[in-house]
Amino acid sequence: GEDVEQSLFLSVREGDSSVINCTYTDSSSTYLYWYKQEPGAGLQLLTYIFSNMDMKQDQRLTVLLNKKDKHLSLRIADTQTGDSAIYFCAEISLPGNTPLVFGKGTRLSVIA
Amino acid sequence: EPEVTQTPSHQVTQMGQEVILRCVPISNHLYFYWYRQILGQKVEFLVSFYNNEISEKSEIFDDQFSVERPDGSNFTLKIRSTKLEDSAMYFCASSGKGGRYEQYFGPGTRLTVT
Numbered sequence: 001g002e003d004v005e006q007s008l009f010l011s012v013r014e015g016d017s018s019v020i021n022c023t024y025t026d027s028s029s030t031y032l033y034w035y036k037q038e039p040g041a042g043l044q045l046l047t048y049i050f051s052n053m054d055m056k057q058d059q060r061l062t063v064l065l066n067k068k069d070k071h072l073s074l075r076i077a078d079t080q081t082g083d084s085a086i087y088f089c090a091e092i093s094l095p096g097n098t099p100l101v102f103g104k105g106t107r108l109s110v111i112a
Numbered sequence: 113e114p115e116v117t118q119t120p121s122h123q124v125t126q127m128g129q130e131v132i133l134r135c136v137p138i139s140n141h142l143y144f145y146w147y148r149q150i151l152g153q154k155v156e157f158l159v160s161f162y163n164n165e166i167s168e169k170s171e172i173f174d175d176q177f178s179v180e181r182p183d184g185s186n187f188t189l190k191i192r193s194t195k196l197e198d199s200a201m202y203f204c205a206s207s208g209k210g211g212r213y214e215q216y217f218g219p220g221t222r223l224t225v226t
Binding site: 030031035041042043044045048088090092098099100101102103104105 | 116145147153154155156157160168170203205213214215216217218219220
């Protein structure tokens with residue numbers, strides 16, 4: 001079945017860039033997502049990329065997709081303490097009523 | 113900005129009891145989902161719902177679980193006889209026809225079975 005893998009922890013200094021990585025196995029993935037979960041809160045959709053793109057930028061966030069290697073990354077520029085959270089990578093094969101498949105999440109700690 | 117809401121935020125119940133978790137999806141959305149996250153584990157899909165019927169369900173979603181859209185706004189998940197291993201955070205999500213690739217999640221209901 002589909003699987004999504006992420007490293008569990010990342011620690012960066014405030015002001016530095018963070019890069020969170022994700023690999024997936026499903027070659028039919030059409031959309032790939034990044035969700036953010038702050039302590040005690042739900043999942044916030046941060047950004048997503050369609051599989052025919054290789055990059056998407058949205059303010060401080062840059063998503064890179066290497067479809068050949070099935071590798072997705074999220075770069076957060078000028079990381080702030082408010083970016084401390086768990087970041088989940090997720091994928092979907094067909095939009096609509098097909099479920100998201102999530103990774104375990106990467107806990108980002110930002111050191112002031 | 114429209115958002116998915118869920119009630120209650122925390123539910124404590126005894127093993128064997130029935131619980132109903134409630135969700136109000138974003139008003140013009142057509143697809144509805146339940147996911148759960150056991151502490152320290154991945155977010156797992158339970159069930160999706162479209163056009164007043166279940167469209168897909170996972171192995172977790174056995175006969176103890178059911179979903180309903182009793183009116184035009186609510187979407188509920190019922191667990192008939194809770195087990196200890198049902199303790200988890202339950203998330204409701206919804207997506208719209210126009211933006212069906214964007215699933216928006218509620219804040220979750222933490223279910224504790226004792």
